[in-house]
Amino acid sequence: xxxxxxxxxxxxxxxxxxxxxxxxxxxxxxxxxxxxxxxxxxxxxxxxxxxxxx
Numbered sequence: 001x002x003x004x005x006x007x008x009x010x011x012x013x014x015x016x017x018x019x020x021x022x023x024x025x026x027x028x029x030x031x032x033x034x035x036x037x038x039x040x041x042x043x044x045x046x047x048x049x050x051x052x053x054x
Contacts, residue, residue, distance in 0.1 A: 003030035 006029040014023025 003033045006030050006033065 006026055010023045010027035010029075012023075013019045013026055017023075
């Protein structure tokens with residue numbers, strides 16, 4: 001949801017307010033948010049697999 005919100009905010013800044021640099025900056029956040037979420041999920045899966053093997 002955070003990634004979707006930041007995409008919407010980036011589009012708002014870029015097209016509605018005409019602040020292209022701010023829109024591009026905010027538009028970089030979704031990739032960071034999704035990358036962090038993937039990393040956390042992978043760590044959780046790794047721990048689950050280690051627990052299952054023991």
